[in-house]
Amino acid sequence: MKKRHLSFWEIWNMSFGFLGIQFGFALQNANVSRIFETLGARVEDIPILWIAAPLTGLIVQPIIGHLSDKTWNRFGRRRPYFTIGAIFTTLALFVMPNSPALWIAAGMLWIMDASINISMEPFRAFVGDNLPSEQRTMGFAMQSFFIGLGAVIASALPYILTNWFGVPNTAGEGIIPQSVKLSFYIGGVVLLASVLYTVFTSKEYSPEELAAFEQEKEKISGIKAGLKSPVTPDQFLKNGSVWTVAGIAATAIIVLLRLEAQLYIVSGLLLTFGIILLVSGALTKKGSTQNGMVGIMNDLLHMPKTMGQLAVVQFFSWLSFYAMWIYTTPAVTQHVFGTNETASELYNQGADWVGVLFAVYNAVSALSAFLLPVLARQIGRKATHSIALAVGGVSFISFFFIQDPQILLLPMIGIGFTWGSILSMPYAILTGALPADKMGTYMGIFNFFIVIPQILAASILGFVTKDIFGGQVIFTMVLAGCSLILGALSVFFVQDRDDAYKFKKNAQEQK
Template identity: 80%
Template sequence: MKKRRLSFWEIWNMSFGFLGIQFGFALQNANVSRIFETLGARVEDIPILWIAAPITGLIVQPIIGHLSDKTWNRFGRRRPYFMIGALFTTLALFFMPNSPSLWIAAGMLWIMDASINISMEPFRAFVGDNLPTEQRTMGFAMQSFFIGTGAVVASALPYILTNWFGVSNIADEGVIPQSVKLSFYIGGIVLLASVLYTVFTSKEYSPEELAAFEEEKERTTGVKMVAKAAVTPSQFLKNGAIWTIIGVAATLLIMFTDLGSQNEQLYIVGGLLLLFGIILIISGLLRGKSDEPTGLVGIMNDLLHMPRTMGQLAVVQFFSWLAFYAMWIYTTPAITQHVYGTTDSTSVLYNQGANWVGVLFAVYNAVSAVTAFLLPLIARQVGRKATHAVALALGGISFISLYFIKDPMMLLIPMIGVGFAWASILSMPYAILTGSLPAAKMGTYMGIFNFFIVIPQILAASILGSITRDLFHGQVILTMVLAGCSLVLGGLSVFFVQDRDDVYRLRK
């Protein structure tokens, strides 16, 4: 029994919802820093305000993945979560640009990002569930196409509304421009409609069918997904004690040195290390009361028993997402300062620069959408690892080149390399990963894999502000150069990943 090969349009339908999800995500990435600055945030405070995004992903995605693995009803396995997330994200998009104060806007970012994550995580597992091995790279590439397409329009919306339709792009101090507000309203409508399209045009395999598919794959390939023994209570407690000690030591180091006084955000890092240790200890105590690891214990058990390929990809993801997170939160202040020569968020020049950043984001997402379908063809020739490594290196060089550009129009050129890297980040790691995951835990492991996306974002939010202020003396463009170096390191680390299921290298 094998999974049926899906047609192009079936893959199109099951991926279409990502158009709306990325519409909301791109509006968030391109405009939230602008909203924060408009409501009075200082440049060095922006990373800590953005901490909401990675922390909500850290919490929400593994929980939703675990729950969706256990869900099966008349609406399906993953699709109920698509709908719930889309409804809440739409409401958040309508409220966000109307936030009356900075802290309410920061709170809305928590709600918006949590809602996006409720929909986004099951979409990743959806590809692993529905597509046979040889079509998974195409499936993730299709998602990348819709991510890029949605982000193109969403990122450029304020610019389009201002320059094509005459919507006001400036407002009184502390007030969000009408162009931004209207963009968020449009985004909410597009998101809900596109997700509902996927929900009503796609089908899902039952858990029993997925188990039969995996059994057949093991029989025909001889490769078994060997289940490791559950983590014992003592192992949980031992690991928990180690991480708790590390968390306490890190917090004390920050507290009693200049680190804490110079960068209070570092307390977040120490606190998360301590929290992780405590969660492992709690898991150990709960594990002793049950025969099978479920719920929180099950998630922690799977984390400690993650496949080898996932651990190797974690390093790649760390460098990749550290770079792109820095780009999302710092491109607006970097370009307005380095190219437009202003830091006054109320000035016409600043808002022109901020709108141009939206165009730049649209360009790299457009390139991502176009190159998404080229990546499977390239991977067929040189393999997924080499494809991803080259893409990350090209993106890193493009980041670094921003330092040498003063003409706004010339900024479009490096966005080509950034777009190529972004397309690869959204598809290749997942295509490599799914071959090493058991079908029954696809959602859980996809959620855990998100740890290696959000952890570098949390670190970036904790340290980039002080690096920009103290090491780079407020020259935000140097933070973009640092991000480029991180992306190059990510490309180099790809060569240490074991791709167990690279069907593109198997020539018949």
């Protein structure tokens, strides 16, 4: 028994909701720094204000993944979460640009990002659930296409509204421009409509069917997806003690050396993780193994080998793109347009141009969805992803040498190719190594390796930019490029489980 090959349009329908999700996500990425600066935030404070995004993902995604793995009713397994997340994200998009104060805008970012994560995590597992291994690269590439398409329109929307329809892009001190407000309203409508389209046009396999598919794949490949044995109480307690001591030591160093307050986020996360493991050990010792927290921690400590290897790649990749999202606007307005005055026309021209640059990289990302599966078939998914990350690294570094706003379009093409690969190749490799009954949980845990580098970036990039780079944001972009190149090198240490499956399957078919 194996999964049915879906038609192009069936894959299209099940991926269409990502158009709206990314519409909202791109509006957030391209405009939130602008909103924060308009409401009075200093450049060095922007990373810590952005901490909402990775922290909510760290908490929400594994919980939603675990819950969706356990869900099955007449509305499906993943689709109820698509719908709930879309409704709350739409509401947040309507409220965010009307924030009267900086702290309210920061709070709305927490709500918006949590809601986006409720929808986004099950969409990743949706592809793993519904598609056979040979179609997963296409499935994630299709998601990448819609991510790029939605982000193109959303990123350029303030620019389009101003230059095509005459909507004002400037306002008084501390007031969000009308072009930004209207963009968020449009984004809310697009997001809800596109997610509902996927909900009503797609079907899901039952848990029993998914279990049968997994058994057949394991029979052919001879490789089991994931480890099944539970973590013992002693293992939990041992690991928990190590992480707790690390958190206490890191906190002590920050206090003694009087380091930046943002670093307490890192030490706090180490300490929190250690305490969660200790609590999980205590619960396991009492026999409470069905507890959701214990289950997630058990799966984390028993993650498949491929997942751990991909974690390194994800760290370098997402550190770079997080830096880009929060620093492109100040880097371009400062390094290319020569201004830090947020109320000036020149600054707002630069900020609008960043929206265009983001639209370009997302457009290239959408188009790369058609190129990446072809390239992966020729040279493999690992080589494809490594090349893409290297191209992105060079593109980031080239920002330092460019003074003409128009020429900035060239590196954005390379960054778009990189982004398309980041959104598809790691997931296509990962899903082949995951057990079907824990697809959502492991997709949520995999998000740890996306948000942890973002949290680290939010904690240290403000300090690095201000005290090491002297406030010259352009050097932070160069640092991001170096991180991508390290990611490109780390790809070669990843094992792709689907390679073994394809080899043995082809061998059996040739007999």
